[in-house]
Amino acid sequence: MPNVQSLRCKECGRDYPLEPIYVCDFCFGPLEVAYDYDAAEKNMSRESIQDGPLTIWRYDQLLPVGRENAVDIGAGMTPLLKADNLGKELGLNNLWIKNDAANPTHSFKDRVVSVAATKALEFEFDTIACASTGNLAGATAAHGAKAGLKTIVFLPADLERAKILGAAIFGSVVLVNGNYDDVNRLCSELGDDRRWAFVNINMRPYYSEGSKSLSFEIAEQLGWRAPEHIIVPVASGSLFTKVHKGLNEFARLGIIDGADTKMHIAQPFGCSPVATAFIDGQAHPKPVIPDTIAKSLAIGSPADGFYSVGIANKTGGSATIVPESEVAEGMQLLAETEGIFTETAGGVVISALRSLAREGVIGPDEETVALITGTGLKTLEAIADSIETKTIDPTVRSFDEIVTGAAVS
Ligand SMILES: *Cc1c(COP(=O)(O)O)cnc(C)c1O
Ligand SMILES: [Zn+2]
Numbered sequence: 497m498p499n500v501q502s503l504r505c506k507e508c509g510r511d512y513p514l515e516p517i518y519v520c521d522f523c524f525g526p527l528e529v530a531y532d533y534d535a536a537e538k539n540m541s542r543e544s545i546q547d548g549p550l551t552i553w554r555y556d557q558l559l560p561v562g563r564e565n566a567v568d569i570g571a572g573m574t575p576l577l578k579a580d581n582l583g584k585e586l587g588l589n590n591l592w593i594k595n596d597a598a599n600p601t602h603s604f605k606d607r608v609v610s611v612a613a614t615k616a617l618e619f620e621f622d623t624i625a626c627a628s629t630g631n632l633a634g635a636t637a638a639h640g641a642k643a644g645l646k647t648i649v650f651l652p653a654d655l656e657r658a659k660i661l662g663a664a665i666f667g668s669v670v671l672v673n674g675n676y677d678d679v680n681r682l683c684s685e686l687g688d689d690r691r692w693a694f695v696n697i698n699m700r701p702y703y704s705e706g707s708k709s710l711s712f713e714i715a716e717q718l719g720w721r722a723p724e725h726i727i728v729p730v731a732s733g734s735l736f737t738k739v740h741k742g743l744n745e746f747a748r749l750g751i752i753d754g755a756d757t758k759m760h761i762a763q764p765f766g767c768s769p770v771a772t773a774f775i776d777g778q779a780h781p782k783p784v785i786p787d788t789i790a791k792s793l794a795i796g797s798p799a800d801g802f803y804s805v806g807i808a809n810k811t812g813g814s815a816t817i818v819p820e821s822e823v824a825e826g827m828q829l830l831a832e833t834e835g836i837f838t839e840t841a842g843g844v845v846i847s848a849l850r851s852l853a854r855e856g857v858i859g860p861d862e863e864t865v866a867l868i869t870g871t872g873l874k875t876l877e878a879i880a881d882s883i884e885t886k887t888i889d890p891t892v893r894s895f896d897e898i899v900t901g902a903a904v905s
Pocket of ligand 2: 520523524
């Protein structure tokens, strides 16, 4: 069994039992899983990790539930790729892409839901649900199917088709006329009198721990060290804070020598409350009404925004607001240089990386990891108008007329 101690309030430090709860009764602060790190130090080492399965479950000593009954469709151990072509383009000699589009439902959300679904079974819920900006719906529905749970996922109605159908194939999808913040509010109300496991509401303390596996893997794949920079796409800020927590835990356990990683926030112009707060020197992001092409990042009222700003400050990181027109550019640049087709959130990350390299925030030789969190096949709408294809008759003449002619001209 892992080394879990309690749920602990991030604000006042009060401890709570390990139940499906998520806010502190005293101060309304968010609850987070606390571990016994002395115990973890004894039963977790580089060797024990390497002996584990090739999934997020190799790190279960620092997850809130053990691997024995894991709801496992293969989340994790995605490739960390040296990005020399993109690096050359940007003047970065030590650039890596962590490609989480390679997860089973093609986004990093498989990591968080694998943990949340496992806890949902342990708590004996019979229904798993979520409020989603898109990718979470597919991950929740797929893990719900594998776990034999009833599934119901809630999405803003204006989402990309592939995200809706990619979830509906596994379970029930409800489209809500409203934005993510409306969906989230509705789900909180629904959760009040239904015994459902909402992965990102009442299961949120467990769910969010799954994101740490991203930084555990990066450290392991770099040969047991933390990089100098990580660029993270931010929606609620959960991924951002947990990537940082994971590195610190590895350092605390002596699995890596230290963690001085600078944490960089990337958000699109049409939904940038966290980046704006950082740039303006404010601790608390001001809620916004999202209007962005990067729908997976469209959370106007980010639950972990305050903590994300704090971490970016404390680590000497930064925040970049990417113009909407540069989101598709970032997608295109990664595709052309590295052969990776990312979704809009990845376009935001690559465009932010380009700015950070230009401005010298990231030096040419500094080891840098850019997080690619989802696949472009789910957000075809974003590039459909800018990509050209040619159609010919099945004759050489037609080929010469339309393709060769065009290529020469
Ligand atoms: C959910 C999501 C994120 C980040 O989400 P947080 O709420 O900040 O944890 C980033 N990229 C993609 C593709 C996502 O689906
Ligand atoms: Zn509290």
